[in-house]
Structures are given as structure tokens and as C-alpha cells.
Amino acid sequence: MGNKQTIFTDEQLDAYQDCTFFTRKEILRLHGRYHELAPHLVPMDYTKDPDCKLPLALIVNMPELKENPFRNRIVESFSEDGMGNLSFNEFVDMFSVLSEMAPRELKAIYAFKIYDFNVDNYLCKEDLEKTLNKLTKEELTPEEVELVCQKAIEEADLDGDNKLSFADFENMITRAPDFLSTFHIRI
């Protein structure tokens, strides 16, 4: 299209378009959003691949994530160091997976990572309890929490180890009629 932007080289933009579900315009817009989170830290010129990471605290204040009870876990799952520091690549990756065009299987993988609070590749009872408390803002009594987590594990657990492996989780979530429409952030 020949727009005179100097943030990325054309090869970089083409590579981003191949690796994400975004178009050229959206990638440039994402860079704008990334930049405005910390204008002094984020360079305007990305042609030399600068090594710049933004901390968790800045990213979870974005209006799209601010009200989400799982915002910390979302950012942590997409960060390489697991602490929530996102480079621009990871930032784009996060919104690409959460966008409308990402397929169900890809979303299921990341949903599993997000709800796995202790990062052991299993959704055990403590993970479920934490999820439930975040969802209900701790309004349920401990007995109710116990009951719900027990029922959820019973419903989805296929191999009988009292925790949900990825196979169990995927089998359950791919049939959910609302999964694709709720696990979606528009940027």
C-alpha cells in the first residue's frame, strides 16, 4: 500500500501478518497502544528489533484488561519469563490468540495455561478454587466452593487422577457453545 511508516520494515510487517491473525493496519495500531503504555520506554523505531519489555503492572491497566478477574494470569501466560513482562512480540501474540479469528484449538491451549495458577500443567483443585473465588469475588461459602470444584472435576476428569489434564480440559471446552464468544478480546 506504500504507507510511509518508519516503525517497521516491510519484511517485518509481512512476517507479523504471517505469524498472527492481524492485518498490517492492526499491527501498527497495536504498536501505537504498546507505545502509549510507556512512551519513554518504548522506541518508535522497531526496525532493529530493540529489546524492550513492559512490566505486568502497566499492561493490566489497559482498559481491555482492567476489569478482567484473570488479567494477571493472562499476561503471565504470554510472557516468556512467567512474571508478566511482555515484549512487543508477546504483546501482539496475546491479542492475536484472544482475537476473533483464532481457532478453537489454539484458544483452548491458552485458556488451559491461564487457569493453571500453579503452573504445573494440571488443573488441580486449588487452581479451580482460585478460579471460582476470582469469578464470584469470594461470595460463596467454603462448602459451596468445595462442592462446585468437586462437581467440575467429576464432570471433566477422564483418566481418574482427580485433576484435569490438558486432554480432559480440551475435551470439555471444545463442546462449550459459549467458549469462542466469551474468550475474545477486541483490540
Add this chain to the structure above:
Amino acid sequence: MSEGEMARLMEEVEEKKKLIATIRNKPWRMKRRLTHLKEAQQFVDKFEGALGKGKGRKWYAYKVMMTKKWIKFQRDFENFRTACIPWERKIKEVESHFGSSVASYFIFLRWMYGMNLVLFGFTFGLVVIPEVLMGLPYGSIPRKTVPRAEQATAQDYSVLMDFNGYCKYSVLFYGFYNNQRTIGLLKFRLPLSYLMVGIGTFGYSLMVVIRTMAKNADVGGGDGDEGEFTFAWKMFTSWDYLIGNSETADNKYASITTSFKESIVDEQENQKDENIHLRRFLRLLANVLITCSLGGSGYLIYFVVKRSQEFASRDDLSWYEKNELEIIMSLLGLVCPPLFETIAELEDYHPRIALKWQLGRIFALFLGNLYTFLFALFDEVNTKLEEEESIKNASIWAMKEYYANYTRLLNDTESTPPPMDPSDVIRGPCWETAVGVEFVKLTVSDIQVSYLTILIGDFARAVIVRFLNYCWCWDLEAGFPSYGEFDISGNVLGLVFNQGMIWMGAFYAPGLVGINVLRLLSSMYYQCWAVMATNVPHERVFKASKSNNFYMGLLLLILFLSLLPVVYTIMTLPPSFDCGPFSGKPKMFDVIMETIELDLPAFLGTLFSYAANPGLIIPAVLLMVLAIYYLNSVSEAYQNSNMELKKKMQMARDEEKNRRNNTDSTNQVMKDLEDLLPNRSLAPPAPPEPGQFTPQQLCSYVKCL
């Protein structure tokens, strides 16, 4: 390079290309994706070049270059297309305040707007513009001029609002178009184009609706049982990630907590012992009441239509009497749905099921209204056709008289008289324009009623609740009436039926599509404002799941139902003799015959006449019926094997669970098999192995010794 090496290399190149195409679906870190992408692209570039050299490979190199160009073109087109999508910010705002279900209505509205814009482009570009630019101007021929009797009032606002006067004799309606076979320097065939655009409208709409349905089909995925994963789904899919507003988030937390508590209660309670007989009686009563109101509304429309036929013969009508039919229809569409909802309180269904019943009833109401309206129109058309006969004779007679008078006055039989002034010619009733006028009036009154409803029902209500709250005895905001919730299903159904009317009327009033485009555009802004300013998020969210395809299915049904009347009129009714692009022909589709005879080369004409031979058409129809039957049975077989596989998986899962919990197998087959196992206690003792004695046998032997 040998042939084998070359083939292997080509395979590798194909693999790398596939990797590039699917790399965005892989759950890798971005850095890894970028490095792999670069590697794959370098590999492909290096070896595709090598493969392209040598003799016989020029075609391969050419193919590669064309594919690259095609991919680049596709990417640029995608970029352009997404840049053109309007209202992204607006929809995002609505989503963050109200969640995905309310926003789905606005996404549907935007999709309709896109479809209508394309239809408008066709109609405008291929029918209206050629007539305006290359056809005869206003006032030159009788069909394009206001008759002398009406000229005095033709500019009055009230007459224009009724779409009479100058409006009626303009490009908006069918009657304006001339029946000249070719017009202008370019020899543009307007009647043919009019017919093709009319049919093409339906063809394009059908294609677009089916394509969207196919795309939505695999989003559903909900083929698990309702109760299979209740708690797991509630836990992992109830939070709407689109929410970005703190009030909405608080609302959502509250509704999720309530929903969990309800499920817990359902789980712990046994089957509620309520009075089944009372419930059944109440449901029967509710259905009887609703059938009565549907019947009542049908009769009311019939009665009003008969009255409007009486009115047609009188002249001194008040504004109400002139528009009675449209007002009554719009009021029925407004009053009946809340009535159905109140009656449905008797039935006490689960909210999701109640929503489905409600949608079904509103659909039946709208359908009944639409078809009663259509039958009324057909009656009118038939009366007009009869009128035409007598007027045709009268106008020819008047023309002869005019010539006779002229020659008599000038005492000169040689010179040709100038043609009669167009506004004096006696006109036929032109039933197509009348039908077009009815549809336009109905659409306009529908627009007015819906806008007024939002203004009064939502805005005035919100203003009253907000400002009267300071001086009222009870809390207006928390109790009755409080702020309104956005009625998703009512609005979507209204949109679907409105589109049905446009499809029906677009053939008789080409301007109708333009009016609809304006309506959808203003609707978007108006309803976005109304929702943000006057509505509150829903307390409980119950989507009729798979509802996206439900509304598309409804749209498809309406498309077929509106196709029927138009095709019927094209095929059977004779066009008016003095207005419209088909005037003078015995049937409207004769334009196609004419074109085939005159414009296309001779052999195509014979080809078409062979193709139209019944001896060819009947076998073709039989073949299609057989193909449908075959595909049907194949799909049934697939469904059956699907069910079998599911059952097997379910059985395996149940067995695992039961074995784990050490309970008896619930599977009857397994139970029966276990019963069939031999009962060991009944078997005779086994003979001892040679060289081996059991303790008892040893003892007995020792005793013997």
C-alpha cells in the same frame, strides 16, 4: 539433480509452504514463530529457484511467480477490506458495557447494512442511473408525467408523504421506466437489465446468507448434552472477556454468583414435587390464549384490509383512514410480543426454553401479518387488472378523437398532428407502481413506529425514572419500572422481517433499497446511542445457544417466502400496458426471449430452445431428485455412525468412572456378561498336576500308609 532427488526436494518445499501457511495456528512463542518463518521462507526461496532452472521447468517457475503475486494480492485485499469495516469502535464500546450478546445484534445490523449496500449498488448502477442519464427526461412521455388532473396538488407535502404526486412519477417506482429495448449511445438494454437485477437481488442474497450460515456452523460446537458439563462450563466460559466497564463487571460478578448458587441448589434438591396437573393445565391455558390472540390479530388485519378496499372508492379520507392498514400492522407488531411474554408467565418454563417459545410465537405473528397483507395486495392487483381493460379502450378512443379534432380544425388532412400533451393522455391504473407504493408506505411507517418506540419506551422511561426518583415514594430505579433492558430477540426479528419486505418490494420500487440503506445507517447510530444512554445490562444472560444460526435460518426462510410472490407475478401476471419497462409485452419474462432472438447469435437461440424442451427438463428434474435422495441417505448413515461412536466413547468413560468408584457397572450389557461368567464354586475340583500333591491328598496318602 536426479529425478528422485528433485521429487523429494519438491515435497520438502511443499511442506515448508504448508508450515508458512499455518504457522499462526501453532501454540509457539512469537520469537520461535518468527525464526521458523524466516528459515522456511529462505529454504523455499533457495530451492524453488533451483527447481525452476533447467529445461521443462519454465512452467514451474512461472506457476511459482503467479502464486506469489496472487498471495500478495490476497493479502492487500484483506488489508483493504478490514480497513473498510465501519463502526468497530462503536461496537467495542457496546461490547464492553453490555457483553457479547447485546453486541451480537449490532454486528448483525452491520452485516445487513453491508448486504443492502451491495444490493443498492446493483440497483442504482444498473437500473436507476442508466434511466436517468440515457433515458427520456421527466415530462416527455405520458408515464413520466403527472396527469393534468393531479398537477395542482402534486407538490403538496401531504401528497408527497403519501408517495403520490411527483414522488409517484419518479425513478423511485416501477412506472417511470421506459420500455425502449435499447437506450442511448451504448445501446443499454434497460428492460433486460431491470429483470436481471430483480432476479440477481435474490440470487446474491441467497449466496451471502448461505455462506454466512456455513461459516457460523462450526462455531456452535455445542453437541454435548445440556447437563453434561454444567459446572465446568460455568466455571470456564461464563466470564465475558469483552467486558471493560466496571459497572458491567460488577453486574457480571453478581449474575455469575447467582447462577452458581442456583446450580448448587438444583444439584442438592431432589426432583421438585410440584403439582404436575396444575402445571399442565396452566400451560394448556396459556397456549389457548396465545392461539386466540394470534387468530384475533389475523382477523383484525383481514377486517382492516376489507375496510381499506371500501375506502379506495371514496375520496374524502382523513389521514388516519388513509394509513389505517399500516398503523394497525405496526401496532400489532408492537403490542403482541409483550402480551405473549405476560401470558407465558403462566407456563413456568426454564428461561432458555421460554425464550425459544417466545421467538416462535413472535415469528408466527409476523408471518401471519405479512401474508394477510400480501393477499390483500393481490386482491387489489386483480381489480386493477380488470380496470385496465376498459381504460385501454378508452385511451385509444380518446387518441383517435384528438386526431380527428385536429385535422377538422385545420381543414388539412395531410399534415401530421403533434402528439397529445403527455399530461392529457388517459392513464392506466399501473398496478405495479401501486404495489410499490404500498411497500414503501409500510416500510416508512415501520421505521417511524420503531424510532418512536425507542424514544418513548426507552428514553422517556429513563428520563422519568431518573428525575422523578427524587420525589417518589418507592425507589423507581430498583423496583418498577426501572431502566429497560435491550430486547435482543425482538429487535433481531424486526430486522429480519423488515428485510423480507424490502426483498418483496424491491422489484416494484427500485428506490426502496436506497431507503433501506438510509434506514439501517441511521438505525445504527440511533440505537447505539439509545442503548448506551438508556439501557442497563441484562440481569440474567440466557442466549438461545446456536442462536446465531437460528437468526440466519430465519432470514433464509423469509428470503424464500418473499421470493415466491415476486416470481409468481413475473411468471403469470401481465404487465401494465402503459407503464414500466415491460409494457406492451404479454408476460414480463418475454424480455429474455426477445433478447435471445435478437441479440444473441443464432446457434445460441437453438441451443436454448433445445434446453427448454420438456424431454430434457424432466430427466434433469428426476436426476436432481435422485441426487437429493442419495445425499440424504448418505448423511443419515454418517449421523448414525456418529451416534454409535459417541455412545462408545460415553460407555468407555462411564466404565472408567465406575471402576474407579468401585460401584457396580451401570451398563446393562456388562452386567449381563458378568452374570454369564461361570460360577467357580459349582465346578468340580481340578485334577492335580502330575508330580504335585495337594495338602489334603498328601494327608490322605499318609493316612493310607
